[in-house]
Structures are given as C-alpha cells and as structure tokens.
Amino acid sequence: MSETVVKVKNVGRTFVSGDKKDRKEFIALEEVSFEVGRGEFVSLLGPSGCGKSTLLKIISGLLPATSGSVEITEQGNDKVPPFGFVFQDSVLLPWRTALDNALFPFEIMGKREKSDEKHVRELFALAKLVGFEESYPRQLSGGMKQRVSIVRALSYNPPILLMDEPFGALDAITRDNLNNVLLEIWESTRKTVIFVTHSISEAVYLSDRIIVMGTKPGRVLKDMKVTLPRPRNEDTKLSPEFYVYVRELREMLK
Ligand SMILES: Nc1ncnc2c1ncn2[C@@H]1O[C@H](COP(=O)(O)OP(=O)(O)OP(=O)(O)O)[C@@H](O)[C@H]1O
Numbered sequence: 343m344s345e346t347v348v349k350v351k352n353v354g355r356t357f358v359s360g361d362k363k364d365r366k367e368f369i370a371l372e373e374v375s376f377e378v379g380r381g382e383f384v385s386l387l388g389p390s391g392c393g394k395s396t397l398l399k400i401i402s403g404l405l406p407a408t409s410g411s412v413e414i415t416e417q418g419n420d421k422v423p424p425f426g427f428v429f430q431d432s433v434l435l436p437w438r439t440a441l442d443n444a445l446f447p448f449e450i451m452g453k454r455e456k457s458d459e460k461h462v463r464e465l466f467a468l469a470k471l472v473g474f475e476e477s478y479p480r481q482l483s484g485g486m487k488q489r490v491s492i493v494r495a496l497s498y499n500p501p502i503l504l505m506d507e508p509f510g511a512l513d514a515i516t517r518d519n520l521n522n523v524l525l526e527i528w529e530s531t532r533k534t535v536i537f538v539t540h541s542i543s544e545a546v547y548l549s550d551r552i553i554v555m556g557t558k559p560g561r562v563l564k565d566m567k568v569t570l571p572r573p574r575n576e577d578t579k580l581s582p583e584f585y586v587y588v589r590e591l592r593e594m595l596k
Pocket of ligand 1: 357358368370388389390391392393394395396540560
C-alpha cells in the first residue's frame with residue numbers, strides 16, 4: 343500500500359435516544375479500524391444499516407466518533423478542505439447552469455482564480471460533459487447530474503474524494519456507464535477515493551480494496567484486496583476472477 347493518508351483506529355459510534363427515564367443506546371459502529379493509502383480506491387461495502395454513511399461522516403469530520411480516532415495526513419491546497427463529497431442525490435442548484443454549479447464551491451470559499459474555471463472545464467471533458475456547461479439541471483439526465491456533482495467535488499482539487507452511494511438511484515445501464523466514467527477520472531487524477539456501496543459487483547469492479555462491513559453492531563468483517571488488473575472494462579466483469587470475488591463476498595454477506 344502507498345503512504346497511509348487516512349487512518350481509522352478503533353472507531354465506535356453510539357447514538358442515544360429517549361429521555362432520562364427511557365434512555366436507549368444504539369451502537370452503530372464498534373471498533374472499526376482500517377487504513378487507506380494515497381491514490382487508493384477503497385470501498386465500504388455492507389448491508390443497509392451497517393454504518394457506512396456514519397463512518398464516512400466520521401472520516402470527514404462531519405460527525406464525531408464516540409470512541410477511537412481518525413487521522414488524515416493530507417491537506418487541501420490553500421486551506422480548502424481535503425475532501426470532496428458526492429452523495430446519492432446530486433444536490434445541484436436548479437437556477438444555475440452545470441458550469442456554475444461546478445464552480446459553486448469557490449463562491450462558498452470566497453476565492454476563485456482564473457485557472458479554476460479552466461480546471462473545471464477540463465473536468466467537464468473528463469466527465470464527458472463537453473457541450474453541457476451551459477445546461478440547467480432540469481435539462482440533464484440523472485447520470486449527467488451525478489457527473490456534474492463529481493466535477494463539483496473535484497473542482498477545488500481535494501486530495502480525497504468521499505462518495506456515499508453516488509450511483510444508488512440510477513438505473514443499471516447508467517450506473518455501469520458512470521462506473522466507467524469514474525474509473526477514467528480516477529485513473530487520470532489519482533485521487534484517494536472512499537466509496538460507499540451495497541452493490542457487491544460495483545465494489546469489486548471499482549476497488550483496490552474492499553472494507554466489508556456487517557451489522558449489529560456495525561463492524562469490519564474483512565479488509566479484502568482486489569487484484570484484478572487495471573485498467574478495468576466491461577470484459578473484467580466476465581472474467582472468472584471477478585466471479586471468485588463476487589462469490590466470496592456474497593457468502594460473507596449472506
Ligand atoms: N443521527 C442518528 N440517530 C440515531 N441513529 C442513527 C443516526 N444516524 C444513523 N443512525 C443509525 O445507525 C445505523 C447506521 O446508519 P447508516 O446510515 O450509517 O447505515 P448505512 O450502512 O449507511 O445504511 P444504508 O446503506 O441504508 O444507507 C442505522 O441503524 C441508523 O438508523
């Protein structure tokens with residue numbers, strides 16, 4: 343593994359509900375540990391409720407852990423956050439064009455250089471969105487909107503990309519296409535990616551490593567290396583090796 347840039351150590355998270363008389367504790371995550379190297383593509387795979395999104399929020403600092411620690415040894419340029427986020431819903435502003443949506447983070451951060459728009463236009467090309475810069479979200483398909491949200495997440499050049507089931511709401515064909523677009527973007531930018539999914543085949547297709555998670559409480563079942571050759575393409579999914587991974591993961595998550 344390349345140099346460690348994300349170190350998750352014995353992370354636990356308990357949610358408390360109810361009042362003093364009827365206090366309930368729910369252990370969402372228990373003793374979760376793993377590391378991510380620079381430029382690695384790591385997926386968090388597991389059934390609904392195993393704490394994948396909670397873990398991603400803890401890694402990003404949006405949510406505190408109840409126990410354990412997360413160390414991030416990457417920094418964004420000029421004090422911008424080290425993370426870019428992509429969620430299941432593209433959350434684009436409907437009154438802004440695709441390009442202006444992708445440039446929005448610069449407005450929030452209150453700084454924008456001339457070279458930023460050039461960089462974002464290059465990302466539009468990588469995401470196969472050339473010609474749609476001036477389109478409004480209502481004029482874009484679901485897959486195109488998600489590609490704009492990937493471009494937006496990468497606009498300020500964060501070293502780490504956090505993706506929470508980004509393609510979960512898309513149809514199977516669009517999802518396959520976006521997996522390939524994402525791989526192309528990753529291969530040319532070499533960002534560190536942490537990708538949440540509950541699709542076994544998606545995790546195998548995309549990842550260098552898969553952190554397999556189980557429920558009750560949310561925990562790591564296995565840290566699995568995926569050594570399928572890269573670059574990967576649709577033929578990868580037809581290889582016997584691909585099926586070996588899928589079968590092993592299916593057994594584990596039964
Ligand atoms: N703010 C909260 N308060 C109470 N319980 C919560 C809170 N956030 C998450 N949980 C609980 O923690 C558990 C893990 O939730 P989380 O959303 O992280 O799971 P997940 O693996 O991402 O699920 P899914 O794949 O369905 O999105 C769930 O049982 C959820 O109900």
